[in-house]
Amino acid sequence: MGGNWRERTATSFECQKMPAVSSRGMVVSNHPLASSAGAEMLAAGGNAIDAAIATLFTLTVVEPMMVGIIGGGMAHIRLADGSHRVIDGQSTVPASVRDTTYTSKPGSAHDVFDTVGNENLNGPKAVATPGSLKAWCETLQRFGTMSLADVMQPAIKHAARGYAATPYLHECISECAAEMRKDKPIAAIYLPNGEPLKVGERVVQSEYAETLRYIADHGEAALYGGPLGDILVDYMEKSGGFIRRNDLANYRTVERLPIRASYRGWTIFGPPPPAASGVHITQMLNILEGYDIGALGFGTSETIHYLAEVLKIAFADRAAASGDPDYVGVPVEKLTSKAYAEERRRTIDPARAQAFGAGVTQLESAHTTHLTAADSFGNVVATTQTINNLFGAKIMIPGLGAIANNYMNLFDPRPGHALSLAPGKRVTTSMSPMMALRDGKLRYALGLPGGKRIFPSAMQALLNLIDHGMSLQEAVEAPRVWTEGNALEVEQTIPESVRTKLTALGHKVQPVATVAGGMNGIAFHDDGTMTGAACWRADGTPVGISGGLAKSGIRFRLS
DSSP states (O other): OOSOGGGSOSOOOOOSSOOEEESSEEEEESSHHHHHHHHHHHHTTOOHHHHHHHHHHHHHHHSTTTOOTBSEEEEEEEOTTSOEEEEEOOOBOOTTOOTTSSOBOTTOOTTOOOBGGGTTTSSGGGOOBOOHHHHHHHHHHHHOSSOHHHHHHHHHHHHHHOEEOOHHHHHHHHHHHHHHTTOHHHHHHHSGGGSOOOTTOEEOOHHHHHHHHHHHHHTTHHHHSSHHHHHHHHHHHHHTOOOOHHHHHHOOOEEEOOEEEEETTEEEEEOOTTBSHHHHHHHHHHHHTTSOHHHHOTTOHHHHHHHHHHHHHHHHHHHHHOSOTTTSOOOHHHHTOHHHHHHHHTTOOTTSOOOOOOSOOOOOOOOEEEEEEEETTSOEEEEEEEOSSTTTTSOEETTTTEEBOOGGGGSBSSTTSTTBOOTTOBOOBOOOOEEEEETTEEEEEEEOOOGGGHHHHHHHHHHHHHTSOOOHHHHHHSOOEEOSSSOEEEETTSOHHHHHHHHHTTOOEEEESOSSOOOEEEEEOTTSOEEEEEOTTSOOEEEEEOOOOOOTTOOOOOO
16 A cells, blocks of 8 residues: 555554664564673674574563563564574473363453462462473574573573663562562562562662572573473472472473465465464454455554454464463365455444354463564564463562463363363463465564463554554554454554444444554665564563674774
8 A cells, every 4th residue: 555654544653662773683572681682692703593582581680570581472573594493492281280270260251261269379389391492402502502501691680780670570570469468579579678679770670680699500400300300390389389390301492384374465474383373363364355455554444343353263263272282183275265355254234333153163361471583694583472461470480580381371271172281291382473474475474472362452453554654663562452352452542433333333443552562673675674663561672783893904093
């Protein structure tokens, strides 16, 4: 669609942040110190993988409510040769857990996984076998150029010396304070004197710094077969958790091929199952390809109506047939086909909101972080990582200083469903580290945190770029919408006049402060430069590397 998207919009907004432009590499994450850690690796001659792993370890220190070594995630990597791969480091169900281990709270809706006593939400029984540390170390060894000790130095420094708490961190602590007070180790750091850390106060994690130093020297074996793993298992055994030594020893990462979509001449790559994102972003784009989204305009009632309907369709199919492909037969080919999209598109009424059921069957959080990194060699990493909810299980493992995940909350505690518990099963996730190509050239890499709202938000960002012609900064900051069949959440920037029209179409409109979290990404230009952008919904910061070394023989001489 040509022209300025603002000429066709019903929802105006102004960007709150500025992008960064570079020629030799870019790192964008949801904390300035983490982005700086990755940029330090690029400045030292490292590649995007070195930068990404340095950024992730630093995020475990400066964004501890979102990501940790006792967590999980997915990394979408594009190497300089143009090949794509997804490294699945998702957490898994411990071997001793059965589909009847928890008791579902009576009266819970089909998509609500609450259990009696919140055992799968808070505390040791909520912790799944972690995959993040193993995935990071293996990825660095396979695709990086620097040593583990080198890329971990920024994280160790910030853990030992401390850093200033941001308003965002303060608010996250305040939100979780009641539960965190029950755990002395985590409260000692984030709730000194019983109150949340104030903005600007130092966050010092001495014990965690020692854990990081040990990992820097011994690698992932320190946790998956060494003394750090013994500390974790001993704590779990004493406190009623499920993780045992065999769970750690038997954990394996999985390399997967991404899902590939075509949309208006663009090629979109996203993660495959057990991630639901690549499949359902493809499904939604296929349906929306039948409408002139650009002409309908950004943030209009017509565009939002179609977004809401395709979201409901995608979530109905996700609930019916998403999961770990080793346990559930996910009908990927059908869900991503243009023919199925046409079939579903015919059921959409342009003048009325509807409820949708699943069109497929099985063949048998919401708090995360995201970073995007690129180097001048052609390597790109988009990775989303999490400990699931804010501060995970709200416990810190004594002797490690690390916060544990609560990934068990993502499984259905009731037997007989696609997301029911099974030993070794990987969680289904909405993580969406996406990349978009035009004419074979990489143009965008992006992603964000936000639980079930991740892949719908990533899809909307792609529409912003492709259909509406927004800049990357505009695309990541633009107002979003979300629904899975109940209320239609719309960010408050969407005006009352649009909300009124949506209500008239039959949508139950609910204004919210934010839909999902801080998106960030990188745009790639024909002249070799890159633009990094992060949105207002988190502490996102792009850091780029430009300039370069002097040519051989060039030096200053006094005459």
